[in-house]
Amino acid sequence: MVTASGQNSHGHEVTLALKLRVWRQRKGQAGHFEEHALAAVPTSASFLEMMDMLNEQLIKEGKETFAFDHDCREGICGMCSMTINGMPHGPLPGVTTCQLHMRNFRDGETITVEPWRARAFPVLKDLVVDRSGFDKVIQAGGFITVRTGSAPEANNIPVPKGVADEAMDAAECIGCGACVASCKNGSAMLFVGAKINHLNILPQGQAERDRRTLAMVKTMDEAGFGNCTNYGECQAHCPKSITLDVIAKLNRDYLRARVKEFFSSTGKPSKGGD
Amino acid sequence: MKLESKTPVGPLADKWNNHKAKLRLVNPANRRKYHIIVVGSGLAGSAAAASFAEMGYQVSCFCYQDSPRRAHSIAAQGGINAAKNYQNDGDSARRLFLDTIKGGDYRAREANVYRLAQTSANIIDQCVAQGVPFAREYGGLLANRSFGGAQVSRTFYARGQTGQQLLLGAYSALSRQIGLGTVKMYTRHEMLDLVLVNGHAKGIITRHLVTGEIQAWSSDVVVLCTGGYGNVFYLSTNAQGCNVTATYRAHRRGAGFANPCYTQIHPTCIPVHGEDQSKLTLMSESLRNDGRVWVPKDAADCGKLASEIPEERRDYFLERKYPSYGNLAPRDIASRAAKEVCDEGRGVGQMVEGKRLGVYLDFSAAIQRLGEATIRERYGNLFDMYENITGENAYRQPMRIFPAVHYTMGGLWVDYNLQSNIPGLFVGGEANFSDHGANRLGASALMQGLADGYFVLPYTVTDYLAGVGLTGRPSTDAPEYKAALKEVNDRTARLLSINGQRSPRSYHKALGKIVWEYCGMARTKAGLEKAIQEIRALRDDFWKNVKVTGSGDTLAPELERAGRVADFLEFGELMCLDALVREESCGGHFRTEYQQEGEAKRDDDKFAHVAVWEWQGEGAQPVRHIESLVYEEVQFTTRSYK
Numbered sequence: 001m002v003t004a005s006g007q008n009s010h011g012h013e014v015t016l017a018l019k020l021r022v023w024r025q026r027k028g029q030a031g032h033f034e035e036h037a038l039a040a041v042p043t044s045a046s047f048l049e050m051m052d053m054l055n056e057q058l059i060k061e062g063k064e065t066f067a068f069d070h071d072c073r074e075g076i077c078g079m080c081s082m083t084i085n086g087m088p089h090g091p092l093p094g095v096t097t098c099q100l101h102m103r104n105f106r107d108g109e110t111i112t113v114e115p116w117r118a119r120a121f122p123v124l125k126d127l128v129v130d131r132s133g134f135d136k137v138i139q140a141g142g143f144i145t146v147r148t149g150s151a152p153e154a155n156n157i158p159v160p161k162g163v164a165d166e167a168m169d170a171a172e173c174i175g176c177g178a179c180v181a182s183c184k185n186g187s188a189m190l191f192v193g194a195k196i197n198h199l200n201i202l203p204q205g206q207a208e209r210d211r212r213t214l215a216m217v218k219t220m221d222e223a224g225f226g227n228c229t230n231y232g233e234c235q236a237h238c239p240k241s242i243t244l245d246v247i248a249k250l251n252r253d254y255l256r257a258r259v260k261e262f263f264s265s266t267g268k269p270s271k272g273g274d
Numbered sequence: 275m276k277l278e279s280k281t282p283v284g285p286l287a288d289k290w291n292n293h294k295a296k297l298r299l300v301n302p303a304n305r306r307k308y309h310i311i312v313v314g315s316g317l318a319g320s321a322a323a324a325s326f327a328e329m330g331y332q333v334s335c336f337c338y339q340d341s342p343r344r345a346h347s348i349a350a351q352g353g354i355n356a357a358k359n360y361q362n363d364g365d366s367a368r369r370l371f372l373d374t375i376k377g378g379d380y381r382a383r384e385a386n387v388y389r390l391a392q393t394s395a396n397i398i399d400q401c402v403a404q405g406v407p408f409a410r411e412y413g414g415l416l417a418n419r420s421f422g423g424a425q426v427s428r429t430f431y432a433r434g435q436t437g438q439q440l441l442l443g444a445y446s447a448l449s450r451q452i453g454l455g456t457v458k459m460y461t462r463h464e465m466l467d468l469v470l471v472n473g474h475a476k477g478i479i480t481r482h483l484v485t486g487e488i489q490a491w492s493s494d495v496v497v498l499c500t501g502g503y504g505n506v507f508y509l510s511t512n513a514q515g516c517n518v519t520a521t522y523r524a525h526r527r528g529a530g531f532a533n534p535c536y537t538q539i540h541p542t543c544i545p546v547h548g549e550d551q552s553k554l555t556l557m558s559e560s561l562r563n564d565g566r567v568w569v570p571k572d573a574a575d576c577g578k579l580a581s582e583i584p585e586e587r588r589d590y591f592l593e594r595k596y597p598s599y600g601n602l603a604p605r606d607i608a609s610r611a612a613k614e615v616c617d618e619g620r621g622v623g624q625m626v627e628g629k630r631l632g633v634y635l636d637f638s639a640a641i642q643r644l645g646e647a648t649i650r651e652r653y654g655n656l657f658d659m660y661e662n663i664t665g666e667n668a669y670r671q672p673m674r675i676f677p678a679v680h681y682t683m684g685g686l687w688v689d690y691n692l693q694s695n696i697p698g699l700f701v702g703g704e705a706n707f708s709d710h711g712a713n714r715l716g717a718s719a720l721m722q723g724l725a726d727g728y729f730v731l732p733y734t735v736t737d738y739l740a741g742v743g744l745t746g747r748p749s750t751d752a753p754e755y756k757a758a759l760k761e762v763n764d765r766t767a768r769l770l771s772i773n774g775q776r777s778p779r780s781y782h783k784a785l786g787k788i789v790w791e792y793c794g795m796a797r798t799k800a801g802l803e804k805a806i807q808e809i810r811a812l813r814d815d816f817w818k819n820v821k822v823t824g825s826g827d828t829l830a831p832e833l834e835r836a837g838r839v840a841d842f843l844e845f846g847e848l849m850c851l852d853a854l855v856r857e858e859s860c861g862g863h864f865r866t867e868y869q870q871e872g873e874a875k876r877d878d879d880k881f882a883h884v885a886v887w888e889w890q891g892e893g894a895q896p897v898r899h900i901e902s903l904v905y906e907e908v909q910f911t912t913r914s915y916k
Contacts, residue, residue, distance in 0.1 A: 042550060045550050067831050074349055076349050077348050100662075128829060132341070139453035144446070148324065157402060160410070171407050
């Protein structure tokens with residue numbers, strides 16, 4: 001019998017033999033798959049620990065290791081970004097690559113590992129991509145303007161529990177980019193919708209609501225992200241289980257802001273306020 | 275080395291306000307002429323960079339991640355303390371101050387801690403205004419939970435992701451400034467050296483992690499917010515990239531390193547499962563609010579399932595030993611208690627190297643009392659994470675936990691203004707040593723990072739800049755920058771040229787084993803002496819036999835790792851040396867020789883001071899300096915949580 005903790009009934013660790021097809025791409029060159037075999041991967045190891053084992057084996061063989069992004073290894077920093085067997089963050093719903101453990105794979109299996117695939121996320125090397133487009137969207141409007149020191153007493157702004165919970169549901173987004181990588185359009189609308197929902201429903205976020213929505217959507221388009229056509233792949237692969245309704249609400253807020261912008265036009269240049 | 279704490283005179287409660295009123299100012303029109311470098315984009319770094327830019331300074335901010343939002347502050351789970359007294363349970367700035375001083379086992383600087391407690395309330399105001407979705411009561415006002423080492427409820431939280439939400443708040447403020455062009459953000463840049471001109475910190479050397487370019491930057495002042503050194507232990511709750519390089523390189527340039535032996539072992543982490551493990555995962559201390567910690571009374575029961583062990587055969591050892599604080603005893607005490615029961619052979623879980631290293635954290639009583647839905651609402655994400663990692667459902671069976679390295683209280687020495695002994699070098703957040711003494715209480719790291727970044731550094735850095743005046747920054751063509759660039763380039767080339775047999779990771783693992791064994795939860799003179807010898811031997815071997823694959827002009831993860839491990843190999847020795855000289859037990863530093871009935875025995879006559887180490891050159895013994903801790907209002911007492 002194999003227990004969940006990865007030991008069989010005799011207390012020995014259960015291991016897997018794996019074949020790996022891993023994306024190799026160097027600066028200025030086209031990429032290709034490289035094939036490697038790993039003999040004994042413990043089922044208790046995480047996917048990234050399996051990649052560490054592969055890299056250690058490559059060092060022993062005198063070969064170059066695979067570059068991949070990773071940091072906290074507890075599912076919150078959003079740095080890890082691998083497409084595993086065609087699925088961003090792999091087959092398990094609601095987890096990042098670092099929280100995917102090898103007990104979810106079979107002995108003898110071939111695993112294909114690729115970087116995020118999206119026009120707006122160019123590959124830098126091997127499995128590492130450039131996600132700075134996300135930062136640009138936040139820089140355009142993903143904030144509530146509040147200078148340090150100018151905040152009112154915290155309890156002067158009551159927020160109904162339901163609203164705070166809904167904002168928190170959206171704010172859980174870790175900005176990993178799996179939504180973009182899973183979308184056939186390379187759309188970032190789940191990411192943008194999550195931030196819009198977090199800030200636009202809070203009382204603190206009302207002053208900049210329309211301005212924020214217009215600026216973030218404009219920057220999203222400029223950064224090369226595609227549009228949403230309601231396939232829902234993003235929701236299926238989001239490690240934080242952000243749901244599609246944030247996109248509906250983003251569309252609603254965008255429409256509201258555009259209509260207000262249109263009817264409030266006085267012919268003078270816009271000052272960018274509500 | 276001159277160590278002036280610059281603690282202001284006057285009553286404790288008035289020190290900060292009096293001091294602020296005396297700090298010099300820079301005219302708004304002149305601020306844009308100054309350039310501030312901030313290294314690190316966690317809570318302290320992001321908050322400081324955003325605040326400086328709002329004031330009108332030119333700011334450059336550096337981080338090694340691909341986005342400032344990924345700094346490891348993001349992983350803090352449980353909460354942030356603030357003396358708001360929203361629960362009407364008798365809290366005040368003074369009480370938060372006293373809890374923090376006591377929690378730190380009387381090894382922190384009194385005036386710094388009082389300031390921290392005072393500014394805590396402003397932090398909550400700032401974060402709420404930014405849209406941080408803290409937990410709320412049904413009336414719409416803020417909710418609180420209790421945390422270890424306190425008898426009031428003063429912890430604000432956003433589910434189990436408080437650090438994430440606070441960092442995203444600071445990141446949003448920083449992003450706004452980047453968008454406005456007032457902060458230039460340099461991601462995927464690692465600081466590899468500090469540049470001094472005429473004794474003042476005037477810039478840094480970085481490596482661009484994608485192109486490999488090594489570059490010099492000039493500024494009027496340098497602010498390091500580069501986190502702690504917990505990864506010296508290899509296995510810790512820190513992120514993989516967390517490292518000591520920025521602070522250690524500053525140390526080699528003359529900055530004093532204070533109390534490196536003060537490391538915190540967190541009691542509630544998922545136990546080690548195997549040899550290829552890269553990381554230990556924390557389960558928030560807030561779980562101890564509703565979970566009860568126990569092991570079997572009889573070692574013979576340890577191999578059984580928890581459900582097979584009846585109530586009367588269980589030992590709720592924290593409740594037994596510390597009845598007034600129970601499961602909420604401070605971290606160092608709870609960690610040692612867990613180690614003791616496991617050393618007695620009463621640990622639970624799977625055998626690793628012939629030992630069961632784990633204790634139960636049991637929620638069955640809380641689930642019965644409050645219902646599974648309430649527990650799920652409070653800790654759902656933590657239970658999910660636990661299941662992902664262990665494959666076990668903690669709603670049905672108790673969690674297994676064991677202590678792991680989590681936080682480092684030591685850091686670069688700073689005065690009351692958070693300035694190191696190098697003029698123009700400021701240090702904020704976990705990277706400095708100032709506020710937590712020998713042990714940090716839960717929910718205090720977030721508080722300190724944001725207090726430093728939002729409410730201390732903007733005032734004190736301004737005072738420094740006003741003092742040095744607009745004399746003009748040196749050009750990066752100056753010889754000091756050229757020399758530092760050459761040193762960094764030479765070191766990189768040397769690492770790449772050794773071409774030995776062992777990987778950088780294998781050295782890191784070996785170092786981690788040494789320091790965990792001899793400089794972990796319990797330390798002895800003989801063990802520490804042995805550790806120092808072993809680290810020296812390992813370091814010598816590293817420089818002869820390390821194999822760094824890849825090349826310097828591209829993304830080279832093994833080169834990055836090798837550089838960090840090389841610094842850990844020097845720093846680890848300093849940490850053991852500090853632990854060896856401190857012949858007392860206090861907070862997270864437990865010397866087996868100095869105990870009384872199993873509890874830490876402080877020696878206030880000999881060790882009521884900060885130990886500050888001065889670098890003396892490669893291979894030379896560093897010199898230990900002392901800053902005496904003068905307590906004006908607090909009496910030294912033996913810490914008791916019984």
